[in-house]
Amino acid sequence: MTMELQRAAWGGALKLSTGEVTTVKNTRRVVELMSLVGDAPKGAFPEERAELKRLIVEDLKALKERTPAILPEQIANQIAAAEIIARPAAVVKELLENSLDAGARMITIEIESGGAALIAVADDGSGMTSANAILSLRRHATSKIRTVADLSAIRTFGFRGEALPAIASVSHLRMQTRRAGDEHGTEIAAEGGNVGDARPCEMAAGTRIEVRQLFFNAPAQRRFLKTAATEQGAIIETLQRIALGNHQVAFRLIADRRAIFDWPRANSVLERFGQAIGLKSWSRLLAFDADSSGIRAQGLAATNEESFATERMIFTFVNGRPVRDRMLTLAIEQAYQTLIPRGRHPATVLFVDMPPEDVDVNVHPTKNEIRFCNSGGVFDVVYHAIRDRLASENPSSDIEPNQTPPARRRQRRKLPSNVIEFRAWRPKKRNRAQGGDGPKAAS
Ligand code: ADP
Numbered sequence: 001m002t003m004e005l006q007r008a009a010w011g012g013a014l015k016l017s018t019g020e021v022t023t024v025k026n027t028r029r030v031v032e033l034m035s036l037v038g039d040a041p042k043g044a045f046p047e048e049r050a051e052l053k054r055l056i057v058e059d060l061k062a063l064k065e066r067t068p069a070i071l072p073e074q075i076a077n078q079i080a081a082a083e084i085i086a087r088p089a090a091v092v093k094e095l096l097e098n099s100l101d102a103g104a105r106m107i108t109i110e111i112e113s114g115g116a117a118l119i120a121v122a123d124d125g126s127g128m129t130s131a132n133a134i135l136s137l138r139r140h141a142t143s144k145i146r147t148v149a150d151l152s153a154i155r156t157f158g159f160r161g162e163a164l165p166a167i168a169s170v171s172h173l174r175m176q177t178r179r180a181g182d183e184h185g186t187e188i189a190a191e192g193g194n195v196g197d198a199r200p201c202e203m204a205a206g207t208r209i210e211v212r213q214l215f216f217n218a219p220a221q222r223r224f225l226k227t228a229a230t231e232q233g234a235i236i237e238t239l240q241r242i243a244l245g246n247h248q249v250a251f252r253l254i255a256d257r258r259a260i261f262d263w264p265r266a267n268s269v270l271e272r273f274g275q276a277i278g279l280k281s282w283s284r285l286l287a288f289d290a291d292s293s294g295i296r297a298q299g300l301a302a303t304n305e306e307s308f309a310t311e312r313m314i315f316t317f318v319n320g321r322p323v324r325d326r327m328l329t330l331a332i333e334q335a336y337q338t339l340i341p342r343g344r345h346p347a348t349v350l351f352v353d354m355p356p357e358d359v360d361v362n363v364h365p366t367k368n369e370i371r372f373c374n375s376g377g378v379f380d381v382v383y384h385a386i387r388d389r390l391a392s393e394n395p396s397s398d399i400e401p402n403q404t405p406p407a408r409r410r411q412r413r414k415l416p417s418n419v420i421e422f423r424a425w426r427p428k429k430r431n432r433a434q435g436g437d438g439p440k441a442a443s
């Protein structure tokens with residue numbers, strides 16, 4: 001039990017293995033004891049172990065007798081933080097989503113030590129009034145929904161109003177923001193969730209949010225941080241996904257004061273793909289685009305010359321939101337069946353667009369997962385859009401257009417008439433220092 005408790009204990013709250021959350025009077029001491037005893041060999045620190053056990057038993061007893069109470073906002077924020085921002089890449093994702101929701105055209109991301117020391121996201125979006133900037137650090141403050149009805153027709157990335165207060169509760173956060181028409185900007189600092197006063201500041205229109213010392217007051221979460229290189233890799237992956245879904249926005253990444261990449265605004269997903277992914281061995285990406293009963297599936301499918309050991313080259317978006325969804329991946333993989341070796345995975349960028357009320361995006365706090373009302377219908381549109389396009393490209397291969405998917409026996413669809421042909425495409429020369437399939441370095 002001790003280990004489990006140790007992982008879940010942070011800040012002022014203790015999450016018990018029963019799922020209950022309590023604010024033990026002596027949290028600080030418990031956390032202190034846990035970090036001492038946790039990794040030590042059995043038998044070490046006998047007195048501390050005994051004290052820890054006593055404190056926890058006492059707390060469990062108190063918990064049983066306790067009547068329910070509303071958690072203080074600060075603790076609620078830290079609990080949300082554990083769910084929403086498991087690692088620096090998740091902070092980057094939340095900040096980027098806010099910038100995109102604010103209509104940014106150019107976003108600069110700065111990190112140090114894989115994001116553990118610093119994550120700063122600066123945008124040229126709408127900015128906030130002073131009052132809204134203060135409000136944005138309060139839990140459940142969002143400008144994106146107002147009513148329950150709004151929840152079923154979400155068109156923004158954010159809507160839960162949790163990210164900023166959650167991030168602020170486990171870091172040193174500084175927000176600077178100014179609307180284009182305002183005389184001054186507003187600057188607010190928060191330390192471990194304690195929000196300071198707002199002050200005027202001079203800045204260009206937009207918003208800059210700086211997050212330092214992530215998890216400084218959350219020892220359990222800090223322990224789960226991997227090496228700076230690994231965390232930076234996860235941040236780059238997050239950026240690639242988001243940048244693919246927003247090709248009209250420019251992205252720049254600076255890591256440890258070095259420019260890592262600079263992706264100017266692109267005219268197409270294909271162009272962005274060249275900037276952000278740019279695999280050298282790909283000779284062609286085929287554009288596919290098909291729709292049926294209000295569901296549209298479009299994107300890029302690599303010809304069958306190359307396949308990958310993992311699914312990391314499959315990028316899926318639903319109504320612009322990067323998502324991970326088994327059904328979508330399966331539809332893509334099945335469209336490639338017999339074209340690439342078994343157990344290998346294709347490279348595909350898929351955008352599904354459909355009425356927002358037919359998809360539930362409020363399934364998980366990180367909003368990476370979704371639920372479809374009619375997943376069979378979506379499967380069919382995606383499968384055929386890609387299969388038919390690949391078939392038209394490989395007339396001599398053993399697949400035929402309009403083949404029925406192996407997993408589903410459903411109505412056949414016509415070959416889309418609006419397929420676009422791309423010229424043979426070669427990615428630009430890639431920077432050697434980056435190696436692997438990473439993004440290109442800025443020159
Ligand atoms: P959500 O995105 O779910 O609304 P957040 O906690 O991420 O919740 O943000 C709270 C609010 O702060 C947003 O609804 C938005 O009004 C404002 N906000 C946050 N980041 C920015 C930004 N970069 N530019 C403009 N407004 C922002």
Ligand code: MG
Nearest residue numbers: 097098158163
């Ligand atoms: Mg948000």
